[in-house]
Amino acid sequence: VVEIGFKIGHFGEDLGTQTSGFFSDKMFRTLLLPRLARIFEVYKNAGVPVMMHSCGNILQYIPRLIDIGLDILEPTQPCMDLKYLKKEFGKDLIFYGGINTQTLPYLAEGQVREMVRDTIRILGKGGGYIIAPSQEIMNDVPVANIKVLVETIKEERGTFY
Numbered sequence: 720v721v722e723i724g725f726k727i728g729h730f731g732e733d734l735g736t737q738t739s740g741f742f743s744d745k746m747f748r749t750l751l752l753p754r755l756a757r758i759f760e761v762y763k764n765a766g767v768p769v770m771m772h773s774c775g776n777i778l779q780y781i782p783r784l785i786d787i788g789l790d791i792l793e794p795t796q797p798c799m800d801l802k803y804l805k806k807e808f809g810k811d812l813i814f815y816g817g818i819n820t821q822t823l824p825y826l827a828e829g830q831v832r833e834m835v836r837d838t839i840r841i842l843g844k845g846g847g848y849i850i851a852p853s854q855e856i857m858n859d860v861p862v863a864n865i866k867v868l869v870e871t872i873k874e875e876r877g878t879f880y
Contacts, residue, residue, distance in 0.1 A: 755787060809844075817851070818835055
């Protein structure tokens, strides 16, 4: 991938549930981290940033992932405390996602607008944020909510630098 000119190294491995990581810290450190480090090293040696996809609350693993070269966390899911993520890791990571798709089907249009703005203001403060949903937008989301989401992103983008 790097040899043919990709400008980013992307790797995916779901490591968490809605409440925590799948693995104990010891298991993560001994079994997974060395393998992830080898993958990240290929990208780092090629001079490209490392983006990793992992669903779930992987808060417990983030410091070690940063240590081995993670640059972009994708998706940033609301099951993790977004304010804490930005405060603790905002100087080291770019956050991709964060806009809650699990509640999107059930919110009124005004609530969608508020949720999107809150997410952008939390993760976007000082930069380092790629505005995106936390996952795919599923077919149970009202079209009106999707329109409000897109309109709000258009209104808010660029306001957090």
